Each structure stands twice: as C-alpha cells, then as structure tokens.
Amino acid sequence: MTTVVFTEKNKAAAQISNILAGGSARRTIVAGVPVYEFQRNGVPWKIMGLAGHIMGYDYPEEFNNWRDVDPALLLDTEPVKQITKAQFGNAILKLSQDADLLVLACDFDREGENIGFEAKSIAEKVSKSTVKRARFSSLSKSEIEKAFTDLVEPDENMAMSAEARQILDLKMGAAFTRFVTLSVRERARTKGVLSVGPCQTPTCGFVYERELAIRKFDSKDFWKIEGFFIGKGTDFAGAHRGGHIYEKEKADAIFSKIKGCKTALVSKKTVKEMKTNAPFPLNTNEFLKRSSKFLGVSPEKALEVAEQLYLSGFTSYPRTETNKYADDMDFKKILKGFTRGDYQDFALLLLSQSTITPRNGKKDGHDHPPIHPIKAGSRAEIEKAVKMPHAWDIYDLIVRHFIANLLPEAVFEKTRFELTVGDELFDSTGSIQKSAGWLAVYPFEKPKDKLLPDLEELDVIDVKKINNVKSQTMPPKKLTEAELLTLMDKHGIGTKATAPSHIETNKKRGYFETKGKTIAIMDTGFTLMDALHSSVPILVKPDIRARIESLIQEVEDGTKKFPQALEEGTALIKEMYSQLLKNRDVMVSQIAGTITDEAVAADKKNHVGTCPECGRMLRMVITDKGRFVGCTGYPQCKNTYPLPKAGALNVQRSRKCKKDGIAVIKVGNKYFWSVGIGPCFSCELEKECFPPEVIGPCPSCDGQMFLIATKDSRFLGCTKRCGHTQSVPKKGRLTVTDKVCEGCGWHFIRVKEQGKDAKEYCANRKCEAAAAARKDAIRKAREK
C-alpha cells in the first residue's frame, strides 16, 4: 500500500513531504533523483520532484534534414513525444512499480497539469493503480493538508490543452523557420537561422511597430510662452496656460501683448495634499521591469540571479504571477532578520507596530507569493553565495521593495499658483515631500522637491522675463526593455518564466539589440518584420498567440475536443503558410537584400558605397572572367561600373570624386581610379583632386619641385616644366614631411626601408646646409 506523489520540482517535493510527514521524511535517491519517504496514516509515502517538463515533442528522425523535407510537409506531420530527461523517466518507472496510489501534485496551472500527465503516462507503463490529483495554490500547511485529504480527478482537458499548444507551437516554428531560412539562403549567404515563432515574432513585432512610428513621425513646430518670476526674492518659472501653441501668429500675438509687463498678480493659490502609494508587491514581470529600469540588468540576467538567490535561501521563488501577500504571511518573522544592518531602521520601526498592513495588488495566480526576502544577508554573504554580477543589487532591490510594501504612503504638498500677466494666465506648480513613507527605503523612485516661494493670493510679484520659445514635437522614443516586458505581459506573449528568453532569442538572431536600457531594431529584424507584415500581418502581432490561446482554452474548458483544436490550429498555420508562400519572392529579395547589404557593409575591403540607382550597396565583384563594381540589388538593379584590368585595388574612403564618381579606388601604387568616371589621370580635375606633392622651390626657376612617381622610377620635377630634375632614393617608402629645411625651404623627406631605421633629411642637392650636414655625417661615420 504505497502512495507515490509527483511534484513539479524538487523544492516542492521537499516542502510537501515536510508538511505531510511532520518533519520525519527521509531523503533517498532513486535513479539519481531525490525522493522523500515517510509513513502517513500507516501507509508508506514516496514523493518525487520532477524538473518541469520531462518530455518534449520533436519531429521523427527522417524529417531532420532541412534540405530534403519541404517545410510544408511538417504541417501535415505529427511530431512525436519523447522523454527528454531520462533519469526522471527511470525514477518514475521504479517508484510506480509498487505504488497503489499515484498522486499528481504539480503546480495548479495548465503546464502543471500537463507535467503531471507526463509522469502519469510513464507510470502507467508499469502500474495500473489509481491516479489522483492534489490541487493547491500555495505550499502552506493548511492548503497542502486539505489538497491531500480531498484528492480530485486529474483534469485531462487541462493537460491536453497544453499538449495542443506544444504541437502547434512546434509545427508553426519549425515550418516557418525552415521556410524563411532556406528561402533567404538561396539569395544571400546567411550564416545563421532566421527563426519565426508565435512568441518571439510578436515580441520583435512590438519593437518593429515602435520603429515604424519613429520613422514615420512628422515633427511639427510649436511655440510655448514661458514666464520667469521673482517672488519674495526667489526665482521661479511658470508656463502660459495656452501650452503648446501651433500657430506662430497666435503665439506672437500673446507674446507681444505681455512681453513688456513688469509685474504679475498671484490670482489664485491652491495647496493640495497628495499621497503616493508604494508599488504593488513584486511578481516576476514587475521584478524584471524594475531590474531593467533601476539597475540596468537585462531580464534574462535578472531572472538568473533571482534563481540563484532563491536556491541559496535568501529570497522566495522567483517565478510568480501573484502580487498580493497571503493573509497569513508572517512579515514580522522576516523583519526580525533585518534588525541589524542596512535596513535596521525600517525593520525596527515596523516591528514596533502592533500590526503590519502590506500594500497589495490584485493578481493572484494561485502559484507562489510575491518575490520577497526569506533570509537577511549582508553584501558579503550575498556575494559569496551568488557569484554573479548584480547579485547584491538585485537582493537589495527585493528587500527594499518588500519593506516599501509595508511602510505607509508618501505624502506631498502640491502648490499651484495661477499668475496673471497683463490679461494672460500662467501656471506654476511645486511640490514638497511632507512625509517620506515608503520612499525612504526606496531610493529608485525618489521625486525631487520643487520649491515655490511662500506667496499668498493677490500678492504682486516681479516679472523677470517672458520668452516665446520655438520648439518641435518629438518622435516617440525607442522601446525600453521594461516597456517591452509590459507589452508582452499585456498581450499574453510568453509567461512569467519565458518572457526573458523570447527577448534573448531575438537578440541571438540579430533581430534587435539592447543599448543600455533601450532596444534598437537591427536591419535584419526590421526587414524580416516588414516582409512578414506585408504578407501575413497577424504573424507580427500578438493576435497569432491569441488565436492559438483561444483554441486551447476551449480544450481546457471542454468545449472543443483535442483533435478538433489541433486540426483547426494546423489549418490556421497552413493558411498563414500559404500566404507567405505567395509572397515568397518579394520577401526573399527584401530580406536577402538587407542581409547582403549588411554583409557587404561589413566587408570593408570590397564595399564601395551606395548605389545611386537604387540606394542599395555597391561592391567590387571579382570573378574568373574579370572584375567590376556591381549592386547588391542585382538582378532588379543592373547598375555596374568597370574597373581597371590589373593592379591591386584599394577603396579610398577619405577621398571623394569632384566629378560625381561613386568612390575613388587606388590602383596598385600607381594611380587613382574614380568609379563611374575612369582613371583620374585622364580627368581634367586630376590636379585639383591630386595636387602634386610639392617639396620646395625650384632652384632654376620660380616653379616648385614635386615628386613624380611612374611605374618604375621616381624623381623630382618642376611644376613649370623648366627641365630641372633631381633624383631621390630609389628604395624604401618615401613621404614628404611637414618639417621645412631652414637653409633652402624644401620639405624634409622621410625614407623608410624595410628592416632599417627611417631617415629624415633635406633632399635638395643645391642646399648648402644639407651639404654641410652630409659632410658632417660622413666625418662622424669615419671617426667611428
């Protein structure tokens, strides 16, 4: 007569056995998995924690080759469920063999029900015993006792709804990802995978929509009239009640009426007390948003740190939807740990109260309490236990948020003056914090006091200045990670545990990147969203997730059978797939183009510039037959330019062709070539673009000596072609320096031969100073 219980995770197994056994549970290991054993009502009990899902769907082996399988075929193929965590499968088999009762005790939600059914399906291979369900919303003693006394039937509909989600998500993800990746690969050399999925794609969609709004934004001019006043010796500002005025004439008219006014009348004064409540207790989403906003820690990292803090016993379970504390939460017990250290003042204050009333939200996911500290830890203790960046910052945020939830509201005094200047009205507001309340422990959200002078109604004050300021409406700002999390939460994209991973997937794919706390879409992400949006709009929006969600909700409610939901869901995906297929060519050229452009721009050596015909990228194309400059828009854009047949080519990014050439290329060490124009030496603007490298005055006429370099020799010649020439060293790299010879006015030349020190000197054979220096050098060499 053995009862075997499966929980969602080891931690829950340990806690539940502790409650049911009254502390007498014995921890053993079965097939490498911890199991808690004890006697209850004379019956042996064994409780094992799973590790979330221990099974998963995948396509059969023969569908693994992307090249050989038409992605559309995946939509007509049923993926297969397999055990993904073998040791758990084995442990379940061993435990179930001699069980008389199996109890599924995973979390009380859809996935929890499904995880329980995974264990059930494995256990039923070796056991025919009854399977029951224990349902509880928290791991409190009373709930657990009750749940295991009043066992219920497992909810197959609920479990199957999660099953439908898994299959539909995989079908859609696999088919679309393969289709997009392979199609684009025909035209662009892409290294990675271009993935599409019911959560990751709408997540990127939010970033895309914001980017569109920014790009489409049309800025408008407006004027605002500002007043600067002095009251009782204090300077303060006010704004004209007209606010943003979009007609210049209107603003000018008001301004010219009052610009000469020297005094203002305090025509009205209102003082109001304003109270600000502490934020709701931290559920996962709120925690991730605040970690990003206040600490600049990405959702992914924040969740990792919280997981470690939880495993080290410092904070509670980090994945929860609940933002209200249970009625029996023992705040004082936790606060007692904080009576020493950073938070002692607040802890002592709260402990001195007879009752503690927390600030509570309204969400109850029936899962875990809000994220809160379990145990006090110093910075050193936290950093020793959790060796990750920001471990202390995140613990500190959790503790401060927890204490803030228990402290009273903050009170402000808001003062507003209505000021009359001429017959125009201005407003000025200020606020003073009267009582800090929860803000005392929560430095992340401290509003600044804005002081106003102590004026009364009908006081007359000085006007210092009136300004009529021209301004412009600003485009929307880029999304922050915190805002993205809000949007995902609001539209049901991902869950408390997966939202960070969807953001991470998009970063990994090169769809967007984070710069500090804001998110910037990348070209690949933008064009992919653009392409998907134009052929299957629903895919880029939260609607796709919502459609699947409503289907599986019907399965859970029992109003639709599982096979029916699967069929309808598959039909929906097929419909989207066929729309995408119809627009394949446009999509491919858009995405492939962007990816090629990105690659070309990154390939500094061959990237030439922007195509004047189509705006895409120009690059050097080198084939067996020859070389030319071509456009990445090929074959739509057939713009090309010839290149010289021989010589190494180097794009000169600092040079610009004055005759509207696309770019200037250096050919070997010989001459320059302007793309679209031809060799620079045949251009009448050559001397303007490449002025001779003048060294100094010609010793025979009033011309200038300059460096002439030909294919196989170099020498100095006169700009007036007077016939005077002079040789220069044949070996080494020769440059004309800025240093000027005092004797003759020639620039020093610098000669650097490989493996030798560079020499700098005056090369003028007629220069006496140079001759003396040469003699001196020879004498010194002889002496040695």
Next chain:
DNA sequence: GCAAGGTC
C-alpha cells in the same frame, strides 16, 4: 539547426 514551456 526549427518553438515554447517547465526547471537546475
């Protein structure tokens, strides 16, 4: 090599 969902 594809998704999203659990959890370590």
